[in-house]
Amino acid sequence: MAGTLVLKPAQGNSRLLAVHSEVHEGDTLQTEDRSYARIKFVDGGEMVIKPNTTVMIERYRYKANSPAEDSSAVSLIKGGLRSVSGLLGKRSPEKVILKTKVATIGIRGTHYGVLDCAEEDGRNSCADIRTADGSTPPPGVHVDVVEGRIRVTNTAGEQEFEAGQFGYVRDAASAPEAVPAERGVRVSMPDSICRNNTSGNTVGTSRSTAACSM
16 A cells, blocks of 8 residues: 555444455445555455545455355445455456446456545546547546456446446446547556555566556
8 A cells, every 4th residue: 555544344433454454344434535455355456546536445355265255345436446356256257346436337257446436516527537539527437448358237227347348327227338549537556555564565466467457
């Protein structure tokens, strides 16, 4: 991690986390300004969260020898993240979802990014972010896929996105739609979040490093 990460447990008081802190089912994580955090799940999956981001681990069930119990549900309350599936996502992809305010994302062995651009006090929370054509991402949820596939679903419809594609959902009443690459949003993370604070060595495999650096 880099910066400040606050944990709000399902019960008890909020507290600051350090490198190697444990996170459990029911916990809510919140990064402060200019802060990043990399969460490693016990099945080998990873999630990297951007500054000013709030996520809740609603449900996480994984036992190496009990695939019938597999289950994972993470809610992106605000901000942005990148996610790389672990063993749970490979053997039970139908049991892995990410929720946002406007749609639910299902995965198929995937490396993808999600960014929630919201109107806050009359200002777009993504005002400092630019798409490939130099424009500001409009309010709504933006997704990009590096590997595998995702399916974005809400009450207005559903859309599947493959590697190299970008998607957008304006609000809960609007169907997910594909957008051209020049207007797509690639959720980026700094290389430094992939490095161990004590040794400076790259952590994990090239696959996990990509989750941080895209």
